[in-house]
Amino acid sequence: MTRPVPLLLVLVALAVPLSLLAGRVWIDPASTPNAAVILAELRLPRTVLALVIGAGLGASGAAMQGYLRNPLADPGLFGIAPGAALGAVASLWLGYAASPILLPLFALLGAAGAMALLAAIAGRTGGIALFTLAGMMIASLAGALTSLAISLAPNAFAMSEIVTWLMGALTDRSWADVWLAAPLTMAGIACLFVAGRDLDALVLGDAAARSLGMEPRRLQTWLIAGVGLTVGSGVAVAGIVGFVGLIVPHLVRPFTDRSPSQLLLPSALAGALLVLVADSACRVLPLVTELRLGIALSLIGAPFFLWLLLRMRRGLA
Amino acid sequence: MTLAARDLTLRGRLANVSATLEPGRITAICGPNGAGKSSLLQCLAGLLAPDCGSVTLDGCDLVGLHPQRRAQAIGYLPQDGAVAWDLAVRRLVALGRLPHRDRGEAHVAAALAALDLDALADRPVSRLSGGERARALLARVLAGSPRWILADEPLAALDLAHQLRLLAYLRGAAESGRGVVLVLHDLALAMNHADRVIVLESGRKMTDGIPDDALSDAIVTRVWGIGARWLGEPGARALVADQALPVAAGPDASRGSS
Numbered sequence: 001m002t003r004p005v006p007l008l009l010v011l012v013a014l015a016v017p018l019s020l021l022a023g024r025v026w027i028d029p030a031s032t033p034n035a036a037v038i039l040a041e042l043r044l045p046r047t048v049l050a051l052v053i054g055a056g057l058g059a060s061g062a063a064m065q066g067y068l069r070n071p072l073a074d075p076g077l078f079g080i081a082p083g084a085a086l087g088a089v090a091s092l093w094l095g096y097a098a099s100p101i102l103l104p105l106f107a108l109l110g111a112a113g114a115m116a117l118l119a120a121i122a123g124r125t126g127g128i129a130l131f132t133l134a135g136m137m138i139a140s141l142a143g144a145l146t147s148l149a150i151s152l153a154p155n156a157f158a159m160s161e162i163v164t165w166l167m168g169a170l171t172d173r174s175w176a177d178v179w180l181a182a183p184l185t186m187a188g189i190a191c192l193f194v195a196g197r198d199l200d201a202l203v204l205g206d207a208a209a210r211s212l213g214m215e216p217r218r219l220q221t222w223l224i225a226g227v228g229l230t231v232g233s234g235v236a237v238a239g240i241v242g243f244v245g246l247i248v249p250h251l252v253r254p255f256t257d258r259s260p261s262q263l264l265l266p267s268a269l270a271g272a273l274l275v276l277v278a279d280s281a282c283r284v285l286p287l288v289t290e291l292r293l294g295i296a297l298s299l300i301g302a303p304f305f306l307w308l309l310l311r312m313r314r315g316l317a
Numbered sequence: 318m319t320l321a322a323r324d325l326t327l328r329g330r331l332a333n334v335s336a337t338l339e340p341g342r343i344t345a346i347c348g349p350n351g352a353g354k355s356s357l358l359q360c361l362a363g364l365l366a367p368d369c370g371s372v373t374l375d376g377c378d379l380v381g382l383h384p385q386r387r388a389q390a391i392g393y394l395p396q397d398g399a400v401a402w403d404l405a406v407r408r409l410v411a412l413g414r415l416p417h418r419d420r421g422e423a424h425v426a427a428a429l430a431a432l433d434l435d436a437l438a439d440r441p442v443s444r445l446s447g448g449e450r451a452r453a454l455l456a457r458v459l460a461g462s463p464r465w466i467l468a469d470e471p472l473a474a475l476d477l478a479h480q481l482r483l484l485a486y487l488r489g490a491a492e493s494g495r496g497v498v499l500v501l502h503d504l505a506l507a508m509n510h511a512d513r514v515i516v517l518e519s520g521r522k523m524t525d526g527i528p529d530d531a532l533s534d535a536i537v538t539r540v541w542g543i544g545a546r547w548l549g550e551p552g553a554r555a556l557v558a559d560q561a562l563p564v565a566a567g568p569d570a571s572r573g574s575s
Binding site: 069200201202204205207211212213215253257260 | 385393
């Protein structure tokens with residue numbers, strides 16, 4: 001177990017009860033009417049979902065940064081999140097949003113399509129540059145098709161629904177969403193853990209990594225599966241939640257031995273903590289409507305990204 | 318336990334190169350820039366699949382060998398020395414145990430000691446000098462206890478004392494039955510410390526034999542395009558280069574580094 005893991009476990013254990021009680025209306029289990037129902041059916045699934053999605057995004061970010069050997073890498077680079085978003089937008093466009101299961105299923109289909117395309121384009125060679133470019137192409141294509149769907153929305157309501165959904169949120173999520181996302185995310189995180197040894201080898205560059213037994217195609221397969229399942233299921237139930245995969249590995253890396261495999265578990269825990277705290281803050285903030293989680297994390301993430309760039313520039317100077 | 322290349326051809330880089338390497342010896346691969354030294358080493362390490370020909374380890378084609386088994390048998394040190402994250406030296410060296418899927422702490426400790434890295438074991442790579450970094454990277458290869466050590470310019474960033482210390486270690490590794498193959502630019506090191514030298518020019522094997530023959534004055538003059546002669550006694554020779562000759566004996570200048 002790596003050094004920051006016990007601390008992160010304690011922080012998550014502290015944050016969970018606070019998150020359950022926090023909201024526009026703070027719950028006092030002793031006096032709030034229907035407290036048990038609110039906790040069990042509204043707050044708890046939302047809390048669990050925040051933990052699940054955050055863990056998936058954190059672990060994916062750590063794996064991506066390890067794979068691309070670049071601290072600026074993000075799970076979004078693979079094009080899987082935009083692919084999943086495109087699937088979800090298609091379901092909204094077709095008017096299937098009323099069904100609680102069709103939208104996430106469409107999103108998962110979108111993620112699967114992006115994964116298959118990525119594997120088909122880049123999987124034969126195993127080359128990192130081609131893989132990255134293929135991911136960026138898929139992200140660009142999915143983004144363009146999403147914009148097209150918005151511009152051709154059948155009515156203003158559908159357009160508004162699509163735009164709002166794309167912002168990402170955990171509002172009004174149920175246990176059905178948890179049962180959909182949690183197993184897939186856990187399976188995805190397991191795939192990333194399997195890739196950990198090969199990611200460690202990549203620290204030394206491609207040739208040295210292959211000399212240590214790293215197989216580029218095997219690694220890509222585990223990564224596509226890992227990032228696809230975690231990010232795809234996250235987008236399916238919560239929309240686009242950005243920056244977690246970028247920020248979290250940076251926050252925990254100094255507390256690890258900096259090898260990619262040792263970063264995965266702390267990043268998963270820190271991602272879970274970050275999304276849980278951000279989602280709780282969204283509920284508590286005294287705004288007219290609840291701040292969307294995706295917006296909140298972008299508001300935190302963009303300055304962090306700028307700070308990171310400035311620090312890297314200082315390092316280069 | 319031989320490592321054998323048969324008619325290796327890699328378009329634009331190698332042409333019909335054959336060599337059977339025996340363990341227990343230090344073999345140096347020499348040649349001017351662009352001669353194909355690094356490409357040959359990568360083929361011998363099983364990292365580059367040749368267009369024609371084959372590389373076999375104990376008679377098994379490297380292409381068909383399971384990557385993990387190949388990695389356990391052949392340790393490869395690339396020329397670039399990249400380390401993506403700021404690992405501590407001990408963690409970096411421990412990466413050499415990845416093919417064995419164990420921590421191999423005794424092997425890691427031995428590799429650290431062999432390259433005089435004990436005092437630096439907990440230091441991050443970013444705070445190492447060029448020579449210290451080169452030693453740490455080589456220690457990573459040694460930690461894997463491979464039967465074959467293939468290193469591309471392992472001595473280039475080392476000071477003289479560490480060059481000699483490392484060569485003594487490699488000599489010990491060879492005498493204990495391992496095979497050592499080094500790409501070397503420094504012809505004097507190859508002359509004085511290798512048992513066998515393979516000279517490449519423009520992707521072709523020019524000579525292959527004991528250093529006195531493979532790096533004779535005439536060969537150096539012809540392949541490197543310099544007027545040169547060896548001084549000193551066997552085992553302590555120095556190359557005196559008189560001048561660059563105005564002949565097109567060198568490799569194609571348009572090609573990059575080998």
